[in-house]
Each structure stands twice: as structure tokens, then as C-alpha cells.
Amino acid sequence: MPNSVFIIGHKNPDTDSICAAIGYAYLKNALGTGVNYIPKKAGELNKETRYVLDRFGVQEPETISDVGAQLMDIEYRQLEGVDGHISLKKAWEIMLERDVVTLPVIAKTGKLEGVIVNGDIAYSYMDVYDNSILSRARTQFSNIISTLSGRLVTGNPHAYFVKGSVVIASNNREDLKEDINRDDLVIVGNITARQLICIEAGCSCLVVCGASSVDPEVEKAAIDHQVVLITTEYDTFTVARLIHQSMPIRQFMQKEDIISFELDDYVDDVREVMKTVRHRDFPILDENRHYIGMVSRRLLLNMQKKKVILVDHNEKSQAVDGIDQAEVLEIIDHHRLGSLETVSPILFRNQPLGSTATIVSLMFKERGVQIPKEIAGVLCSAILSDTLMFRSPTCTPIDEERARELAKIAGVDVTELATSMFEAGSDFKDRTAEQIFHQDYKIFTSGDTKFGVAQVSSVSKGQLNSIKGEIRKYMDSVLNSSDLNAVFVMLTDILNESTELLFVGGEADKIIADAFRMPVAADSYILDGVVSRKKQLIPPIMESLQE
Incomplete structure (x- = not known):
């Protein structure tokens, strides 16, 4: 979440860690820095804490189990997907235009059908020697027209070439009929007699090279025989070289065993998978397999670490998972110094008080921010919880003073609140x-x-x-x-x-x-x-x- 900071307590959270996070998030947001501070929790609430939040009508923070960098934290490429029917030539042009080597092929439903890389296009051009592959690939005539910069004279451009081979009408006129089988696609020069022979031989598509128009007799014959007739200014050699590029990319795209990721995948896991394959780009999908974008090894270098503020702990063993991959901005705590390390200096407020909530309430006072009734209620509860209603040796006069002041703001009796909290927390029924x-x-x-x-x-x-x-x-x-x-x-x-x-x-x-x-x-x-x-x-x- 851009421009957001998570405020989070320790694992297996108690009332102090939850309420301190809620109170400190409210304070930070009230100061109006333009950053969105969000309280989180690193585990499930206990019954005492749930009672406190319910009593004061405060929303329970969402659980976050890991603050490690995820794909959602990087600026992944929101590359538009392509249809599987587009030609290889069109795909190549899109790759050049977008400066990419991989295109995601997306169905009308938004789901990923496959991926095609520039190597697939090279394979289709260099390693395919089958003159019937155009029909087996179910090439649409509109693709052929576009690839050859041609013009449709007769026929349906949305129909498909599904049967026959690609033949170049280069033989003499006497032998030409024997070279052409029914339903073939024939490439022919701008010679009317040859064109008529090809149509009479039963071709399904006739590509006339070096011409923008044909003789009316040829056009009529094409209509009578239901032949798709295309003209192009390209010469025969160029047409023969280009026509394979009209095939739909679905014929060559990778459909099986596609390596993809989801936005909530952790960067470390993604990086390990990327090491095992040679691909440069990988699709990102949502939980329903709908396409979202593309990620590459290079983009992982631009990841933004999650920003967090830790409350009520400063030990790595107690911190939420992935803390090493997050950017810790502050620590507000009342425990002994632990093992947590940071890359750069941070605000670290540690006071020998009975509760982190006491420190947070002092910060409200120092900043001159009025404490709302519900926030005062949860902070008071946290102090009572951590000091066992002032019985704990960790309790200081400051803790008791702040708790009683917060109780006045919240409109509660300290003894009644503490007793109700402890009774709720001591209810072990239906708990393992x-x-x-x-x-x-x-x-x-x-x-x-x-x-x-x-x-x-x-x-x-x-x-x-x-x-x-x-x-x-x-x-x-x-x-x-x-x-x-x-x-x-x-x-x-x-x-x-x-x-x-x-x-x-x-x-x-x-x-x-x-x-x-x-x-x-x-x-x-x-x-x-x-x-x-x-x-x-x-x-x-x-x-x-x-x-």
C-alpha cells in the first residue's frame, strides 16, 4: 500500500501491544503528515483484548503474518495482454513497440491462456519447413491480409484457412494444375492466365503478388468458385518469406507449465523460482488466474520495502515474520533492549514504565493532541492489563496517573474496568x-x-x-x-x-x-x-x- 506505514506489536499479542498500536496510529494520523498509519496485529486476539475492543467500539486491526517484501511492493509492468488470434508479425511489432521480449496471451475472460516470447517467433521463421502449417494453425485470412499489407478483393476476411498447403505457382502453365490441390493457398504473380488456372484447380485462397487489382474476369471466377482473393504490392519472394508470419500466435505460444506468480507472493520466494529458469519475464495473476501484469528479475531490484513501526517489543524473535526485509521506522517499547537491528538510525523511545500504552498517552500529551473517548478507553485498558491494575512491580506512579486520567476521558471506573477485563481473559471455556x-x-x-x-x-x-x-x-x-x-x-x-x-x-x-x-x-x-x-x-x- 503506497505511502502507508504499519504499526504492529509482537507475536501472540496481548492487550498492550494491540491497544498501543491502535492508539499510536491514531496519534500519527492526527498529526497530519500525509502518511497513512495503519494498526496491525501479528496474531489472534485473546479474550481480554477482544473484550476491550468490543467494549469501546474500536475496530480490530487486520492480521499480518509477514512483512517481507511482496510483488505488490514493486512497480511491476502492467503490460497489456494480447489475443491469441493475432499474427506472429503483429506480436513482433508489439514487442518492438513496447520494448519487451514476452507477451501474455489473454482470453476474453481475462484469464491467462499462454505466453509467447521472441524466441517462439524466431522458431516459427527459422525451423518450420512444413507448407501445411498455415492451415493446421487455422490462420485467419485477415491476418494474411494484414501481414502482406494486402487488399481483399473477394471472400470473407474473418474466415480461416483450415485445409491445404501453401503453394507458389511457379511452374509452366501446362503443369500448374498438377501442382495445386483442392483448398490450397496459392501465391501467384500478376499474370491473368495463371490466376485463372489456379482458381479452376480448386484453390481456396489466391494471393496475387505485385498488383493492387486483378482482371475483372479473375475476380468473377474467384466469386464463382468462392475463392478468397487477395492482392499485394509485395513481390513473390517477399510474400513467400512473410506469409508464415501471418499465423496466429496461439500456434507457438507456451500453454503448459507456465511459471506465474501472485501479488501476495514474497519477493525472496519469487527470486528463488526465477533462478531455476531462463525466462526474463513472468506473468502475475490474481487468485482467479486473471492476468494482472508482468514481472522480471530487473524489476525486483526496484522493490519498496514495507515500512513498519514496532510497539511493545524490540526482540527479533518476538517480531512479525519478515522483519529483516522491512524498513523499521520507529520502536516504542518499555522492555529491555533486545536483538533487533536496523539499517539506519531510527526513533527509538524506550522508557522503564509498566505499559507501552503509557508511553503512547504521554506522546499525545506532548504533541497537544486530544485523546478521543474510545482511544482513551483502550489505552487505559492496556495500562491496567500490563500492570495488573497497579499490582505489578513494573507499575510506576506515571502509569497509575495516566491510567486514571484516561479513565476520566473514557468515562469508566478503573476497578470495574480491570475486573471485567480480567474476568473476560480468565474465561477458559471453549478454549484449547x-x-x-x-x-x-x-x-x-x-x-x-x-x-x-x-x-x-x-x-x-x-x-x-x-x-x-x-x-x-x-x-x-x-x-x-x-x-x-x-x-x-x-x-x-x-x-x-x-x-x-x-x-x-x-x-x-x-x-x-x-x-x-x-x-x-x-x-x-x-x-x-x-x-x-x-x-x-x-x-x-x-x-x-x-x-
């Missing part, structure tokens, strides 16, 4: 262990150790216990199907401000025991007072691994 696990899951790396941490929060200890068995089973499948060394799940009791930490992986138990100076557990760890993954769980683990 996989869905619950991935609603808030992140991957971290320290040296050679790579581990994943999911957090499931609830206002009810009983709800957490009801899903513990299924979650533990699913953790094993995550570990076995990945390159992770360990997988952890935080079952966080919001009201009691404690977490039961489940773990799988060869060294997972020792990692936690070392990090929290506790005896090695066999089943799980009870971490009283621990409710924040970012501030209370990850730092001790990282320090332990680095030691």
Missing part, C-alpha cells in the same frame, strides 16, 4: 490448551540458551488449576517441536499476587532454582509476589544464565 498457551507467549535468548515463557493470568486460583494438566501436556509438544532448551508457563493469580511456574526441558528446573535461590523442584515452583514476567521472572533467569 494451545490457544490459552499462545495468548501471551514470548521467546528469549541468553547465550546458547533459548527458552519460551507463556503467562496465563486469572482472578481465580480455581480456574488456573482447572487448566494446569492440559497446559503441562501442551508444553511438552512445544518443546519437542522446536529448538528451545526450556519452556515455562506462569499461572498468575492476580488477586493473590502469586505465580505457579510450570516448566519442561532438561535444565529448566535448575535454571529456576539457580535464579531464585530455591531447592530444585520436581513439578512446579510457587513464586509468591511474582506477577511480572518482564521485571520479576526474566531478569533473574538472564542473570543466572549469564553467570
Whole structure:
């Protein structure tokens, strides 16, 4: 999308990443820079976030799974397609006029029928020695007239030459009749007697060379015998050389195994396919196989990277796929510095606050932009979610101040909103262990150790216990199907401000025991007072691994 920037949070998005993207997109658009800022999401919404968006009437962002460059991001050639009935000569002229070597052949329905390249035309001229190929190709007489710059004297120009061979009437008059079979196309000089002999011999088409008109007797004979009569100023040699170029391109175009692409194909994938073939140009089709345009290797050099702003993360492992191929313009975050790298300097705002939404609300204030009621509602919800209604140690006075100010604008009670959100997020009915696990899951790396941490929060200890068995089973499948060394799940009791930490992986138990100076557990760890993954769980683990 030209002149657009995607604002997007991390994979497995939580309320903060979604609402921060929505709020920051509104702010950027309100500043009127002429750029269209669009909030996106890198995964499915959890129940808490869906409740928030529904409550405040805010549209759910579209999902984007990969920000890598696609064919839609390049200036592909919108080359007009041609009809399969046009002559080889006409196709050649179009190639020269448009400075291309490939033409897409399009049906009346708009679907791709084939492609013809200049090599196909060369083949028809250099390697075809069959004098009946004109009829087998079902050549239209109008093509012959056009190719020879001729004039139709008698007959239907829209009819087809479908039977017989191409014959040059060069023999003496006595033997001429034996050279011509019924339905042949005969090329003859401007000699009336010869022309009459050819018509009487049963030819279906007579091309008279070196003439613009014929004797009335010849014209009458052609009408009587239903012969298509064409005159041309070209001499016999030129006509014999050109007439094969009147054949329709469908006779020589490639119809099978055509390599084509779609607009949503990724450039890296397209480039790999192009390496395997010698073609220079390839058709682009839509999902219904309708022709859109042409792409070449050279055009891939002109691709425009997608422009993105990242919120609530700065780790490559948490970013949407294809981030290396995108142009990152800004990062707005409240986490530790991660592994993401950029080609050039960018705006990177990182503050030790409890929520990215807090930072976004501060930017509204700094820019003097009034916050609408619905945007205030989602930003307030995000702060309450990330700070567990001010219970998390990540919460700062600034977070609480901004949340309460946003609640006034949105016309909501902080306690009621937080309780309703947490209850919605704690409703595990009709949800699989996989869905619950991935609603808030992140991957971290320290040296050679790579581990994943999911957090499931609830206002009810009983709800957490009801899903513990299924979650533990699913953790094993995550570990076995990945390159992770360990997988952890935080079952966080919001009201009691404690977490039961489940773990799988060869060294997972020792990692936690070392990090929290506790005896090695066999089943799980009870971490009283621990409710924040970012501030209370990850730092001790990282320090332990680095030691």
C-alpha cells in the first residue's frame, strides 16, 4: 500500500501491544503528515483484548503474518495482454513497440491462456519447413491480409484457412494444375492466365503478388468458385518469406507449465523460482488466474520495502515474520533492549514504565493532541492489563496517573474496568490448551540458551488449576517441536499476587532454582509476589544464565 506505514506489536499479542498500536496510529494520523498509519496485529486476539475492543467500539486491526517484501511492493509492468488470434508479425511489432521480449496471451475472460516470447517467433521463421502449417494453425485470412499489407478483393476476411498447403505457382502453365490441390493457398504473380488456372484447380485462397487489382474476369471466377482473393504490392519472394508470419500466435505460444506468480507472493520466494529458469519475464495473476501484469528479475531490484513501526517489543524473535526485509521506522517499547537491528538510525523511545500504552498517552500529551473517548478507553485498558491494575512491580506512579486520567476521558471506573477485563481473559471455556498457551507467549535468548515463557493470568486460583494438566501436556509438544532448551508457563493469580511456574526441558528446573535461590523442584515452583514476567521472572533467569 503506497505511502502507508504499519504499526504492529509482537507475536501472540496481548492487550498492550494491540491497544498501543491502535492508539499510536491514531496519534500519527492526527498529526497530519500525509502518511497513512495503519494498526496491525501479528496474531489472534485473546479474550481480554477482544473484550476491550468490543467494549469501546474500536475496530480490530487486520492480521499480518509477514512483512517481507511482496510483488505488490514493486512497480511491476502492467503490460497489456494480447489475443491469441493475432499474427506472429503483429506480436513482433508489439514487442518492438513496447520494448519487451514476452507477451501474455489473454482470453476474453481475462484469464491467462499462454505466453509467447521472441524466441517462439524466431522458431516459427527459422525451423518450420512444413507448407501445411498455415492451415493446421487455422490462420485467419485477415491476418494474411494484414501481414502482406494486402487488399481483399473477394471472400470473407474473418474466415480461416483450415485445409491445404501453401503453394507458389511457379511452374509452366501446362503443369500448374498438377501442382495445386483442392483448398490450397496459392501465391501467384500478376499474370491473368495463371490466376485463372489456379482458381479452376480448386484453390481456396489466391494471393496475387505485385498488383493492387486483378482482371475483372479473375475476380468473377474467384466469386464463382468462392475463392478468397487477395492482392499485394509485395513481390513473390517477399510474400513467400512473410506469409508464415501471418499465423496466429496461439500456434507457438507456451500453454503448459507456465511459471506465474501472485501479488501476495514474497519477493525472496519469487527470486528463488526465477533462478531455476531462463525466462526474463513472468506473468502475475490474481487468485482467479486473471492476468494482472508482468514481472522480471530487473524489476525486483526496484522493490519498496514495507515500512513498519514496532510497539511493545524490540526482540527479533518476538517480531512479525519478515522483519529483516522491512524498513523499521520507529520502536516504542518499555522492555529491555533486545536483538533487533536496523539499517539506519531510527526513533527509538524506550522508557522503564509498566505499559507501552503509557508511553503512547504521554506522546499525545506532548504533541497537544486530544485523546478521543474510545482511544482513551483502550489505552487505559492496556495500562491496567500490563500492570495488573497497579499490582505489578513494573507499575510506576506515571502509569497509575495516566491510567486514571484516561479513565476520566473514557468515562469508566478503573476497578470495574480491570475486573471485567480480567474476568473476560480468565474465561477458559471453549478454549484449547494451545490457544490459552499462545495468548501471551514470548521467546528469549541468553547465550546458547533459548527458552519460551507463556503467562496465563486469572482472578481465580480455581480456574488456573482447572487448566494446569492440559497446559503441562501442551508444553511438552512445544518443546519437542522446536529448538528451545526450556519452556515455562506462569499461572498468575492476580488477586493473590502469586505465580505457579510450570516448566519442561532438561535444565529448566535448575535454571529456576539457580535464579531464585530455591531447592530444585520436581513439578512446579510457587513464586509468591511474582506477577511480572518482564521485571520479576526474566531478569533473574538472564542473570543466572549469564553467570
